[in-house]
Amino acid sequence: MSAVFFDVIILGAGAAGLFCAAEAGARGRRVLLLDHASRLGERIRISGGGRCNFSNRDVSAENYLSQNPHFCRSALARFTPADFIARLERRGIPWREREHGRLFCERTAQDVTDMLLDACETAGVERIHPCVVDSVARRSGAAGVRFEVVTDRGRWRCAALVVATGGVAVPKLGASPFGYRLAEQFGIAVVPPKAALVPLALPPDVLSALKPLSGVSVAAETHLQGHRRVPGGRFREDVLVTHRGLSGPAILQISSYWQMQDYAAGPRRPLRIDLLPDTDAHEWLQAQVRSKALLANVLAERLPRRFAHEWCALHGFTKPLNELARRDLIAVAQALNGWEIMPSGTLGYAKAEVTLGGVDTRALSSQNLEAKAVPGLFFIGEVVDVTGWLGGYNFQWAWASGWAAGQAV
Known part of the structure; x- marks a missing residue:
């Protein structure tokens, strides 16, 4: 039986895949959207x-x-972001801005999923799921055909193939390294993936002390001790001590910056926690x-x-203020403004929000996300x-990258 032809086949119907499918379909492309999940949009x-x-x-x-x-x-x-907000408002979906500029749906996340699914339906996108991809191969000869996708539900050919299979975070929702393997199949390098936006584990002795x-x-406020090959980042939000390590926003x-150190030469540096941001701890203590x-x-x-009491006990700061020697006062102040902790690792992909690393961007066009050496x-x-x-920010990247590819396929 001959394979049916589509202008575009999209592998993965998460945020990026759904958005790209709707955009391509709206431009008159015949689009097939494939996903392994029974229910689409679970991450959303x-x-x-x-x-x-x-x-x-x-x-x-x-x-x-x-x-x-x-x-x-x-x-x-x-x-x-304004472009996506415009989509929500045309749909009549109420939204709200919260702290740190974060934008949320007022009612439920299902509003966004339904908007994307309806946009695909309106654009004539054909969806098949659950569907397991067995193989992807390049094809040539027939006019317009570049790829063939073979699955447990059939086989199809296309001119453009979009890989939107996500990373390996949240494996309980079906995350897999399929997209990385596909990139490598076509000779495209992959930056080794790592868990990101993830709680940090602590060595047993530190964990016991913080119990x-x-x-x-x-x-x-959290930041990394200086590392010339890792970008900076300072984050002022809550730090939560857990029975397994450290969490909180x-x-x-x-954690993503701490993980980035693995891509740079040299040993990892500890992270620092400023317990009194905007306060010179030494001056504050000196006044008392x-x-x-x-x-x-x-x-x-x-x-x-x-x-306060457990942290002082952990550091051995148990004296009254007026009994602290000058060097002790300096040590207390330094610990308050720069409490150093060296994690033993992370709690892994099961607890991670997203994946760090992935398909090497040097192989892709920044304009439309097309592989430079593999047209289509x-x-x-x-x-x-x-x-x-x-x-x-990761959803905004899904919308932006999906839109860019959707205009090009």
Whole structure:
């Protein structure tokens, strides 16, 4: 039986794949969308606590990590958060801006999934799922045919093939390295993937010492000790101590930068936690140096009381302020403004929000995400080595990269 021809076949019906399919279909392309899942849009559904943090008010290339940090600029500039908001408003979907410019649906994430599915339907996109891809091969000879896709539901040929299969984070939702293997099949390099936006594990001795603080959250600022080959990043949000290590938004944010160190030469550096951001701890303590109160009680004026007491015990800072020697006061201040912690690793892909690394962007066009050496082959979304911060940035990359490819296929 001969294979049916489509102008475009898209592998993966997540955020990027659905958006690209709708855009290509709206341009009159005959589009086939394939996915292994029975229910589409699960990552969208569970995001943002079920409200879908669909973008961020302020998006720039500085909010993304990549071995080629300028790659994402073109796509992000051509499809912006305002463009996606316009889609929501045309649909009548209410949304709200929260802290740090994060944009959420007012009702439910299902509003976004339904909008994308309806856009595909309107554009005449054919969807087949669940569907397992057995092989992908290049084809030539017949006019317009470049690829053949063989699955357990049939085989099809196409002029353009878009890979939107995502990364390997959240394996319980079916994440797999399929997209990476496909890239390598066509001779395209892959930056080794790593868990990103992920809680950090701690060595047993540190974990044991912090055990009394499990469940305590503190507002702080995280950053990496200087590393010339790893981009900077400072994040002021909550740090949460858990029974397995450190979590909370400020830790998830810095975890991606901590993981980036693996791509650079030299040993990993510890992360630093500033417990008193915007405060010179030494000056603040010096102003109270005559106090007979225990240091922990003084710190409890600025930090959660339980945290202040356990943190002081951890560091051996158990004396009243007026009994601290000058060198001890300096040590306390340095620890408060730069508490150094060396994680033992991460809690892995099961707890990660996204994947760091992916298809090497040096092999792709920044204009439309097409492989330079393989005409007609596109990679979009999380499968590409572009990883956003927490706060809607990864969805914005899905929309922007899907839009860019959707205009080109």
